Amino acid sequence: MIQTILVNSIPRKNVDNPENYKSEIIRKALHFLIALSPVMAAFNKPFTVFFLLSGTIVYSIMEYLRLSGINIPVFSRLTRIASRPRDNGHFIMGPVTLGFGALLALLLYPSPAAAIAIYALAFGDGLASLVGRFFGKWRPVFLFGKSIEGSMACFAVVFLCAFAVSNNLHIALAAAFTATIVEAMPLKDYDNLVIPVAVGFIVQVVTAAI
Numbered sequence: 492m493i494q495t496i497l498v499n500s501i502p503r504k505n506v507d508n509p510e511n512y513k514s515e516i517i518r519k520a521l522h523f524l525i526a527l528s529p530v531m532a533a534f535n536k537p538f539t540v541f542f543l544l545s546g547t548i549v550y551s552i553m554e555y556l557r558l559s560g561i562n563i564p565v566f567s568r569l570t571r572i573a574s575r576p577r578d579n580g581h582f583i584m585g586p587v588t589l590g591f592g593a594l595l596a597l598l599l600y601p602s603p604a605a606a607i608a609i610y611a612l613a614f615g616d617g618l619a620s621l622v623g624r625f626f627g628k629w630r631p632v633f634l635f636g637k638s639i640e641g642s643m644a645c646f647a648v649v650f651l652c653a654f655a656v657s658n659n660l661h662i663a664l665a666a667a668f669t670a671t672i673v674e675a676m677p678l679k680d681y682d683n684l685v686i687p688v689a690v691g692f693i694v695q696v697v698t699a700a701i
Contacts, residue, residue, distance in 0.1 A: 519617045521586070526613035528593045529606035540597055547590035554582055588683035596687040600695055603656045608691035610652040611670040616686055619645035619674050637675050646671040653694070662697050669693045 531539040553563050558581075589612070596608040623641025649670040654663035673686050 516621075518585070519621050522589065522617040522620075523613050525589055525593050526610055528597065528609050529602070532597055532605070533602070536597065540594060543590050543594045543597070547587055547594070550586050550590070558582060584680045585683065588680045592683040592687045595684065596691050599688065600691040604691045604694040604698065607649075607653045607656050607662070607666050607694050608687035610656070611649045611666060611690040612683060612687045614652055615645045615649040615667075615670040616674050616682060618648050619671075642671050642675055645674050649690075657694075657698075659698075659701065661701055662694055665693050665697045666690050 528539055528543065531542065556563055592612050593609050596605045596612070599605075600608060619637070619641040622644040623638040626638075626640050628638065628640065646667045650663045650667035653666035654660065657663060669690050670686055673689050674682060676682065676685075678685055
């Protein structure tokens, strides 16, 4: 009974192939780069908003050209390397939702809530995926195939980031719990939108309550 609850029947993804390591590391390195957004916004928020929006639009155009058979130097190769098997022949939505997720956080929430929300997206979601893919063994049914190890990594890194930004235990715990719960949901690339919006909202609520 306990084993049925704690161990999911979904098999662990094969990561033994060096190409799988390379693909995942490149994909998450790009994911982590979104953490630069709060730093940029601290200096010039309008420019950061413009940069995220224009970057997402440019990516969408490049991706459309790639799918149309037009090879774009560097971009097309990088996209192919970082793509998942499920992305073959499809528009790769990850960078679009990533850019819009950070953009929504900046537009909806003031600092430090926006910064915490984006760090949860960049490091919480990114590290959960890496840890779960390479080290995840326990995959309960209620985590929809994701691992306890990945969820723990998400909670820990979001807690540390949120505490470093807010210097408040309640805010850090609320942000970490929210990010961990949302990251565990089967949202695919759309977790890039839901995580920053949800975390930013909860941080704002807790901040107003204390």
